[in-house]
Amino acid sequence: MVNPLQFIQQTRSEIAKVAWPTRREVILTTVMVFIMATLTAIFFALVDLGIRSGLSSLLGMFG
Helix, strand or coil: CCCHHHHHHHHHHHHHCCCCCCHHHHHHHHHHHHHHHHHHHHHHHHHHHHHHHHHHHHHHHHC
16 A cells, blocks of 8 residues: 555656647647548548438439
């Protein structure tokens, strides 16, 4: 069992080892996530539109 003071010291030493990203890296990564999310949304919207159009035309033949 580790006493609370020792735990806090160990925690602070581990946090000091973390390589924190720079502000520029955070902004760049955030922009890239938004771009990829937008491209993915556009892709799936187009796939959905294609499937919907295909099904509508296919069902239109029988109706």
